[in-house]
Amino acid sequence: MAAALTVDCRKAFPSRFTMAAQLTLPLDPPRVLILFGPSGSGKTTLLRCLAGLEWPEEGRIQFDSTTWVDASSNIRLSPQARRIGYMPQDYALFPTHTVAGNIEYGLSELLAEARRERVRELIALLQLQGLEQAKPAQLSGGQQQRVALARAIARRPQLLLLDEPLSALDAPTRSRLRGELRSLLTQLHIPSIVVTHDWAEALTLGDIIAVMQGGTILQTGSPQEVFSRPANAEVAQIVGIETVVQGQVVANDNGLATLSVNGTKLKSLGTDLTGSAVYVCIRAEDVLLEQTGSGVTSARNHLSGSVVEMQQQGVLVTVTVDCGFPLRAVITRGAREELGLKVGSAVVAAIKAGAVHLVPRSAA
Amino acid sequence: MNWLAIWVTIKLACLTAGVLLVIGLPIAYWLTFSRWRWKFIVESVVALPLVLPPTVLGFYILVAIGPHSPIGRFYTDMVGHPLPFTFEGLLVASIFYSLPFAVQPFATAFEQVDRRLIETSWTLGVSKLKTFFQLIVPLSTAGLITGAVLSFAHTLGEFGVVLMVGGNIEGETRTVSIDIYDEVQALNYAGAAKTALLLLAVSYGVLLLVYAMNRKVWGAWPQR
Numbered sequence: 001m002a003a004a005l006t007v008d009c010r011k012a013f014p015s016r017f018t019m020a021a022q023l024t025l026p027l028d029p030p031r032v033l034i035l036f037g038p039s040g041s042g043k044t045t046l047l048r049c050l051a052g053l054e055w056p057e058e059g060r061i062q063f064d065s066t067t068w069v070d071a072s073s074n075i076r077l078s079p080q081a082r083r084i085g086y087m088p089q090d091y092a093l094f095p096t097h098t099v100a101g102n103i104e105y106g107l108s109e110l111l112a113e114a115r116r117e118r119v120r121e122l123i124a125l126l127q128l129q130g131l132e133q134a135k136p137a138q139l140s141g142g143q144q145q146r147v148a149l150a151r152a153i154a155r156r157p158q159l160l161l162l163d164e165p166l167s168a169l170d171a172p173t174r175s176r177l178r179g180e181l182r183s184l185l186t187q188l189h190i191p192s193i194v195v196t197h198d199w200a201e202a203l204t205l206g207d208i209i210a211v212m213q214g215g216t217i218l219q220t221g222s223p224q225e226v227f228s229r230p231a232n233a234e235v236a237q238i239v240g241i242e243t244v245v246q247g248q249v250v251a252n253d254n255g256l257a258t259l260s261v262n263g264t265k266l267k268s269l270g271t272d273l274t275g276s277a278v279y280v281c282i283r284a285e286d287v288l289l290e291q292t293g294s295g296v297t298s299a300r301n302h303l304s305g306s307v308v309e310m311q312q313q314g315v316l317v318t319v320t321v322d323c324g325f326p327l328r329a330v331i332t333r334g335a336r337e338e339l340g341l342k343v344g345s346a347v348v349a350a351i352k353a354g355a356v357h358l359v360p361r362s363a364a
Numbered sequence: 365m366n367w368l369a370i371w372v373t374i375k376l377a378c379l380t381a382g383v384l385l386v387i388g389l390p391i392a393y394w395l396t397f398s399r400w401r402w403k404f405i406v407e408s409v410v411a412l413p414l415v416l417p418p419t420v421l422g423f424y425i426l427v428a429i430g431p432h433s434p435i436g437r438f439y440t441d442m443v444g445h446p447l448p449f450t451f452e453g454l455l456v457a458s459i460f461y462s463l464p465f466a467v468q469p470f471a472t473a474f475e476q477v478d479r480r481l482i483e484t485s486w487t488l489g490v491s492k493l494k495t496f497f498q499l500i501v502p503l504s505t506a507g508l509i510t511g512a513v514l515s516f517a518h519t520l521g522e523f524g525v526v527l528m529v530g531g532n533i534e535g536e537t538r539t540v541s542i543d544i545y546d547e548v549q550a551l552n553y554a555g556a557a558k559t560a561l562l563l564l565a566v567s568y569g570v571l572l573l574v575y576a577m578n579r580k581v582w583g584a585w586p587q588r
Contacts, residue, residue, distance in 0.1 A: 051483075053487070086484060088480045094485075096502045105485070105490070106488030109489075
């Protein structure tokens with residue numbers, strides 16, 4: 001069997017929830033797995049079980065050929081023995097240590113010279129030059145995050161565990177660091193598990209997404225698969241984005257970007273991502289359906305296509321339109337009757353440029 | 365002023381604070397981080413000297429280290445003389461008597477160290493013992509100094525336990541508080557006043573130091 005991390009464990013929190021998670025992460029080539037879900041869904045608990053900070057009551061955690069946890073034979077490998085890099089939410093930097101002191105904290109088995117060399121390397125990699133002697137309290141949120149990352153990867157861990165790596169930052173910093181973190185994870189080439197509740201973060205960072213709710217993993221798959229083809233209504237509700245397709249930014253002028261998705265042209269609000277691959281994300285409630293040939297609207301995107309599927313849920317109908325790519329729209333039952341929609345009907349889907357969200361996707 | 369009594373008292377207080385720093389740290393660590401459900405039993409035992417009359421505590425210690433107990437017999441066999449009414453016996457009693465004054469501030473300080481820092485240290489491959497010295501101790505210095513200083517100050521003024529276990533042997537077990545009592549019994553109020561003032565000044569100075577350093581650490585059991 002190829003090297004993998006396999007998890008099948010259970011831990012009950014009386015009066016809250018029971019975590020019962022099954023997961024497999026192939027280790028070669030290293031990939032980034034996202035644990036995605038709302039708060040209280042058990043993501044952090046699962047991550048802490050992997051770090052050795054919580055003990056499952058039942059089940060196993062196996063990393064390649066090493067058993068980390070086997071409840072039935074009472075095997076519990078300590079966090080010290082797992083050779084992991086763990087970054088908790090809010091970073092937990094050691095306040096009594098400097099930046100350099102934090103980074104070299106776990107490197108005591110190296111000789112002094114090798115340790116200094118490793119710290120220099122990491123300071124350069126994470127662009128922390130000049131801050132070596134600063135205390136964590138003197139750093140900005142973004143700098144703290146980079147120090148915590150440097151500390152987590154200093155020992156060259158075999159598994160990297162990041163708990164909400166960007167949530168402690170303000171929104172502009174967060175969106176800037178998302179891309180940086182993605183390229184860093186790609187460069188590091190370490191199997192990683194990242195906990196997040198933010199869909200943009202999940203799409204940017206993840207190779208595989210595991211959707212969690214109520215302590216269980218509901219669906220695992222590629223980002224596109226999970227977002228565009230949720231396994232059930234619960235997953236669909238958690239991910240909240242019905243259309244996620246890969247596209248390319250082909251032009252950018254006057255604050256309006258032109259995208260190409262499977263040959264179909266789309267407009268979105270300006271971006272500095274010209275020429276790059278992106279995930280194009282559209283919520284179903286942002287899509288209007290019109291009959292062909294109807295009037296001009298303020299929406300920048302009018303995509304002609306035909307209805308390929310309709311699913312009724314209460315008073316709402318989710319309509320999938322093939323307009324070069326599958327696009328989902330949600331309309332009321334009354335609207336469907338008025339438009340006389342059937343599978344095969346020709347329609348125009350109107351989407352405002354502002355409702356087309358782009359998530360950068362540098363080639364991994 | 366009885367300088368010999370002052371010397372015995374200071375020696376006793378320093379040694380008590382020193383020993384409590386060594387044995388109080390593991391007890392406080394265990395009390396803070398153990399998940400054992402019956403932990404409160406040990407907590408109560410440690411806190412007992414706070415409420416027990418010193419004579420009662422002194423009586424039990426006297427019996428426990430006396431020549432009829434296994435501990436007392438073992439000590440006599442090893443050293444050649446019994447433990448009660450010696451400086452060493454007095455030291456043992458002082459350690460028990462001041463235990464909560466060291467352990468409680470230590471435990472309060474450990475309690476205030478963010479658990480996530482400790483856990484992160486473990487995930488970086490650092491053992492629990494090393495994490496204690498590299499991370500927990502530097503973050504708890506105020507509490508550690510408070511515990512040491514309070515046990516020092518508390519030992520300075522002990523009376524009942526000293527009388528029960530140490531007796532009143534000049535140069536060996538006669539401490540300042542016993543000396544003051546003797547002076548008053550002999551109606552030498554002037555001599556008693558000088559010694560009492562010294563004890564008051566030292567105790568007040570020590571408490572000033574503690575309060576100024578960290579008010580939060582001084583208190584009963586850690587908030588939970």
